[in-house]
Amino acid sequence: MRPLPRDSPLRVEHYFSTDGKWCYVLLWVVERGRKATRWALLKKRLIAACPPASSPLGIDSYYFNRRQETATEQNPQVFLFMFSCYDRMGLLHDVTEVLCELELTIRRVKVSTTPDGRVVxxxxxxxxxxLLHTKNRKDEACTQLRAVLGDSMCSCDIELASAELAECLQASSSLPPSVTEEMITLEFQEEPSSSLPRSSVSVDNSLSHAHSLIQIQCHDHKGLLYDIMRTLKDYNIQISYGRFNAAENGNCNIDLFVVQNDGKKIVDCNKQKALCSRLRMELSCSLQVNLISRGPDTELIVANPVELSGKGRPLVFYDITLALKILKIRIFLAEIGRHVVGDREWEVYRVHLGDDHELCESRDKIVEAVTKMLMGWH
Incomplete structure (x- = not known):
């Protein structure tokens, strides 16, 4: 499913079940955002993610066609959205917010500040x-951006990105050794750090003759269901029935009756251990936030694992820029790139902070603020 609108952080009590053909999903939701949820858009996205109630060629034909469509979606048209304007506090977040409102997904970004105070x-x-290939859609995007930036915007242009340009912009400098070492450590770490909320994950095969029961107890965070579902998806685990409950104190209890892609229970002890270990890691530290010094510069690095399908976590850049805007920290340079560390691919956000961060917040407070924004702990 595509990411939900950025202004819809929802607390969910979730029930779902399937008989192998029909799927029943019940969501009780409560608005928590500062802005009204765009319910019509949410409904549209949910409907788009579901197969039709009836298909003239049958459900098997639908999923065959859907797989072909998904293959096409993995290589959508990529456009270069470029503009320049005069710098100000919170500029990058305001631009990111406009792109989210326009339903434009940011794949890569290069942000730089010139000596005369302009941002490119x-x-x-x-x-x-x-629709971004059409003139009306391009005009809509530039007009909406100008409405936010006002007279400070110098230029705005949108064009189809060439393969050479896309490859050039995607190039990313190597990660500092301390960051890659931490990624590798977390990759093989069965228990989370004591500074992180502990999660309990177990597999029980005694309660159902046909399904394995995965029981999860953890602390709530933004994207909790996403982290669970993408992990099970990567392990080719299918959910037949599930119940999700989040208490007011933030503790969550999740019961999932599952089978492997061959329709059988998870009986191999090594598979059970590997799955539980990965779920504990993902639920306790699905994102990594580091603040490092590189000579005279200070760099904020946020990394999250990429799904096997190639999709990255939605709205990470939005949350990073919002946290820095609230802290009144300027962004001098920013880029998004992907790196393979160990046996996993990571999407890495690198943000060079302006010199004024030393005057307003300590390093630990910056990391804490960004982490809380990303995890929804605020």
Whole structure:
């Protein structure tokens, strides 16, 4: 499913079940955002993610066609959204917010500040509506951006990105050894750090003759269901029935009756151990946040694992820029790139902070604020 609108952080009590053909999902939701949830858009996205109630060629034909469509979606048209304007506090977040409102997905970004105080932003984006090749859609994007930036915007242009340009913008410098070492450590770490909320994950095969029961107890965070579902998806685990409950104190209890992709229970002890270990790691530290010094510069690095399908976590850049805007920290340079560390691919956000961060917040407070924004702990 595509990411939900950025202003819809929802607390969910979730029930779902399937008989192998029909799937029943019940969501009790409560608005927690500062802005009204765009319910019509949410409904549209949910419907788009579901198969039709009836298909003239049958459900098997639908899923065959859907797999072909998914293969096409993995290589959508990529556009270069470039503009320049005069710098100000919170500029990058305001631009990111506009792109989210326009339903443009940021794939890569290069942001730099010139000596005369101008900012040159290059965004590689894809369009959820698949209309960015039209003049009306391009005009809508530039007009909406100008409405936010006002007279400070110098130029705005959108064009189809060439393969050479996309490859050039995607190039990313190597990660500091301390960051890659931490990624590798977390990759093989069965228990989370004592500073992180502990999660309990177990597999029980005694309660059902046909399904394995995965029981999860953890602390709530933004994207909790996403982290669970993408992990099970990567392990080719299918859910037949599930119940999710989040208490007011933030503790969550999740019961999932599952089978492997061959329709059988998870009986191999090594598979059970590997799955539980990965779930504990993902639920306790699904994102990594580091603040490092590189000579005279200070760099904020946020990394999250990429799904096997190639999709990255939605709205990470939005949350990073919002946290820095609230802290009144300027962004001098930013980029998004992907790196393979160990046996996993990571999407890495690198943000060079302006010198004024030393005057307003300590390093630990910056890391804490960004982490809380990303995890929804605020």
């Amino acid at each position: 932003d290059l965004f590689l984006v894809t369009d959820t509506r698949e």
